[in-house]
Amino acid sequence: MFTPDLLDKSSQLRRKWEDEVKRTVEKHADQKESWTTLSDMDIKRLYGPEDIKDMDFARDIGYPGQFPYLRGNQVTGYRGKYWTFRMFSGMSTAVETNRRWHYLLQAGQTGLSTAFDFPTLMGYDTDSPRAKGECGKCGVAIDTIDDFQDLIQGIPLDKITTSMTINPPASVLWAMYIASAELQGVPLDKIGGTIQNDMLKEFIAQKTFMCPPDPSVKLISDTVEFGTHHVPKWNTISISGYHIREAGSTAVQELAFTLRDGMEYIEDATRRKGLHVDQFAQRLSFFFNAHIDFFEEIAKLRAARRIWARALKERYGAQDPRSLWMRFHTQTAGCSLTAQQPYNNVVRTAIEALAAVLGGTQSLHTNSLDEVFCLPSDSAVQIAIRTQQIIAEETGAANTIDPLAGSYFVESLTNQMEEAAWDYIHKIDDMGGMVKAIERGFPQMELSDAAYKFQRQIDSGEKTMVGINKYVEAEEQVNIPIVDIDESIEEEQLRRLAAVKRSRDSRYVAECLNDVLTVCKKGDNVMPTVIAAVKAHATVQEVCDVYREVYGEYRDPGIY
Amino acid sequence: MSRKLRVLIAKPGLDGHDRGAKVLARAFRDEGYEVIYTGCHQTPEMIAAVAIQEDVDLVGLSCLSGAHNYLFPQVTRLLKEEGADDIVVMGGGIIPEQDHAALHEAGIAAIFGPGTPLDAITGWINDNVKPRD
Numbered sequence: 020m021f022t023p024d025l026l027d028k029s030s031q032l033r034r035k036w037e038d039e040v041k042r043t044v045e046k047h048a049d050q051k052e053s054w055t056t057l058s059d060m061d062i063k064r065l066y067g068p069e070d071i072k073d074m075d076f077a078r079d080i081g082y083p084g085q086f087p088y089l090r091g092n093q094v095t096g097y098r099g100k101y102w103t104f105r106m107f108s109g110m111s112t113a114v115e116t117n118r119r120w121h122y123l124l125q126a127g128q129t130g131l132s133t134a135f136d137f138p139t140l141m142g143y144d145t146d147s148p149r150a151k152g153e154c155g156k157c158g159v160a161i162d163t164i165d166d167f168q169d170l171i172q173g174i175p176l177d178k179i180t181t182s183m184t185i186n187p188p189a190s191v192l193w194a195m196y197i198a199s200a201e202l203q204g205v206p207l208d209k210i211g212g213t214i215q216n217d218m219l220k221e222f223i224a225q226k227t228f229m230c231p232p233d234p235s236v237k238l239i240s241d242t243v244e245f246g247t248h249h250v251p252k253w254n255t256i257s258i259s260g261y262h263i264r265e266a267g268s269t270a271v272q273e274l275a276f277t278l279r280d281g282m283e284y285i286e287d288a289t290r291r292k293g294l295h296v297d298q299f300a301q302r303l304s305f306f307f308n309a310h311i312d313f314f315e316e317i318a319k320l321r322a323a324r325r326i327w328a329r330a331l332k333e334r335y336g337a338q339d340p341r342s343l344w345m346r347f348h349t350q351t352a353g354c355s356l357t358a359q360q361p362y363n364n365v366v367r368t369a370i371e372a373l374a375a376v377l378g379g380t381q382s383l384h385t386n387s388l389d390e391v392f393c394l395p396s397d398s399a400v401q402i403a404i405r406t407q408q409i410i411a412e413e414t415g416a417a418n419t420i421d422p423l424a425g426s427y428f429v430e431s432l433t434n435q436m437e438e439a440a441w442d443y444i445h446k447i448d449d450m451g452g453m454v455k456a457i458e459r460g461f462p463q464m465e466l467s468d469a470a471y472k473f474q475r476q477i478d479s480g481e482k483t484m485v486g487i488n489k490y491v492e493a494e495e496q497v498n499i500p501i502v503d504i505d506e507s508i509e510e511e512q513l514r515r516l517a518a519v520k521r522s523r524d525s526r527y528v529a530e531c532l533n534d535v536l537t538v539c540k541k542g543d544n545v546m547p548t549v550i551a552a553v554k555a556h557a558t559v560q561e562v563c564d565v566y567r568e569v570y571g572e573y574r575d576p577g578i579y
Numbered sequence: 580m581s582r583k584l585r586v587l588i589a590k591p592g593l594d595g596h597d598r599g600a601k602v603l604a605r606a607f608r609d610e611g612y613e614v615i616y617t618g619c620h621q622t623p624e625m626i627a628a629v630a631i632q633e634d635v636d637l638v639g640l641s642c643l644s645g646a647h648n649y650l651f652p653q654v655t656r657l658l659k660e661e662g663a664d665d666i667v668v669m670g671g672g673i674i675p676e677q678d679h680a681a682l683h684e685a686g687i688a689a690i691f692g693p694g695t696p697l698d699a700i701t702g703w704i705n706d707n708v709k710p711r712d
Contacts, residue, residue, distance in 0.1 A: 058707050064656075066692055115598070137592065137593035137594060137646070138593060140593070141620075142594045143593070146624075148595065149622065150593070151649060152592065152646035152647040152648070152649025152650055153593055153644060153645075153649075156644055156645030157644050157645050221595075225595050225596075226595030226596075226597055226619045226620075227593075227595045243622065265598070265708060266598050267598050267602075268595070307644050354598075357694055358692055358693045358694055359694050360707075391673070391693055392673065392675055393645075393673070393702060394645075415618055467601050467605070470601065470602055470606045471601075471606075472603050474606075474697060476601045476699075478696045478697050478698060479695075484693075484694075487694045488696070497676075501675050503675075503677075504645060574596075575618030575619040575620060576618060577616045577617055577618030577619075579600075579601035579604045579605055579616050
């Protein structure tokens with residue numbers, strides 16, 4: 020990166036500076052001995068040319084839209100288009116969530132993102148005994164395509180992209196979307212959106228699972244294959260580090276496990292489906308956390324792009340430049356928020372969102388200040404979305420592409436993150452891949468260790484959380500309006516479901532479900548039969564019960 | 580010398596947010612309790628059955644999905660029906676203040692929210708829960 024002459028001068032000046040530091044510290048000791056990132060990476064007092072002297076500009080940095088894509092995929096950066104303001108929302112019934120969606124679109128949101136309630140997430144209907152007490156609580160309840168139609172009422176599917184945070188029943192909810200598009204008369208090559216559909220991180224972190232790891236990955240490859248041939252603009256997997264981080268991982272673990280998950284999906288789709296990586300890699304998207312350690316997060320996001328581009332090119336032989344692009348959504352860190360002095364959460368979220376933007380995110384959700392207590396209120400959501408608009412249009416953060424490139428510190432930290440992530444990736448390769456590593460409990464245990472260590476650091480005061488272990492207000496009165504989901508929602512949803520079950524052609528539903536069963540047993544792609552089943556008003560659980568019957572059920576091993 | 584405290588950490592319902600439950604399980608183990616953690620997605624019936632079979636002194640329920648008002652009282656009701664209401668039940672997760680009174684009424688002895696230091700929880704247990712005879 021630098022001429023020998025420059026490095027020589029730098030090292031002379033550095034020695035002089037180091038001598039002065041030594042003298043100063045002898046008189047005035049530093050406030051603390053070790054300075055680390057949130058994830059315990061050691062940080063030096065100062066970075067200089069010598070920290071990045073081994074970098075090769077063309078190989079390691081380059082320009083936007085050029086390998087290794089460190090500086091972003093888009094050649095125009097945010098000037099052509101800001102990131103998508105995509106707020107995650109969903110609550111109670113489909114009608115109520117649809118109302119929130121129209122509110123968000125009118126407030127300037129540019130994409131939709133769906134939160135489902137736990138029964139839907141786990142593939143149970145509202146009338147299942149397992150679902151009792153959960154209906155509509157932390158997302159919208161969807162049992163049949165009738166609910167889905169209410170959800171997307173008045174949303175033009177050819178103009179607005181929708182992301183659905185759904186995992187084990189992803190194929191079923193996606194089938195409902197596809198069937199709805201057909202009913203709206205929108206051709207499938209015009210619809211765009213995302214299904215999360217990332218089961219590996221469920222076993223690692225979020226624990227929303229249904230079938231064991233291997234068949235879970237098979238179902239995902241079915242959607243990848245179907246999307247490749249029929250719904251070319253759909254992102255069939257959103258490979259997610261968000262939940263891994265929320266469950267307590269370090270930044271490096273988030274980066275490494277997420278990217279290794281992505282590699283597993285590539286390997287499965289090429290092996291099981293015979294697809295070429297360039298046929299589908301550009302439809303894989305990612306989802307990261309933006310936590311509170313500003314530079315660590317920026318470095319993580321920059322490193323993610325470079326690792327992915329290198330892996331796709333070198334490990335998987337991708338030729339199409341778009342296959343090398345890592346496109347990602349980011350959400351600010353829910354786990355960084357505090358119930359104590361909750362208005363401080365606005366500040367945390369703003370800083371985290373800025374890190375996401377400086378890291379080059381394509382899409383962003385900003386958390387609301389009240390999410391530690393309940394689902395966000397309209398007014399809290401408004402502050403969260405305004406935070407994004409302020410960053411985009413007031414701060415100047417979007418003026419220039421990758422503004423921190425070339426910073427001795429940021430480049431050095433980016434390199435450090437990449438190196439540490441590759442170490443994990445190779446370790447998991449040696450275990451035989453991520454499914455095998457999960458079966459051994461490896462990533463789960465790594466997360467448990469990190470989460471426990473962090474909690475101990477908070478309890479001991481080694482790390483600070485304002486309002487939790489420092490600057491605590493005695494006798495704090497918190498006055499946050501709580502959004503309460505009425506218990507009567509469950510009865511209403513039960514009535515709706517019962518009405519659909521009464522009015523549909525039961526014999527035809529049974530035939531459709533039998534077709535799904537046949538296809539599952541043969542190992543063929545489930546999507547066509549699932550689309551037919553949901554059109555016949557089969558429920559989410561009815562389809563998922565077929566999956567459970569054929570593939571078996573996975574139980575949480577309870578590793579801690 | 581009295582025997583070690585036996586604790587069941589359980590996640591009722593469909594919620595998968597297990598970070599808190601697992602951190603507590605470790606903290607309790609370090610505190611010297613015997614810890615049983617049954618993983619996510621337990622029904623109240625499963626939890627009550629394990630609590631009785633394993634003869635625990637304390638059940639710690641964790642729920643972040645909003646379904647606590649239904650799930651927590653189910654566990655205490657089932658324990659009572661089995662004559663095991665001397666097992667102390669405490670809860671944690673995202674439990675709004677306004678729900679606390681009804682949960683206490685239903686037999687949830689203590690509720691710990693986000694940001695609670697581990698020592699505050701073990702301190703409460705050491706003061707309030709003794710090994711059952």
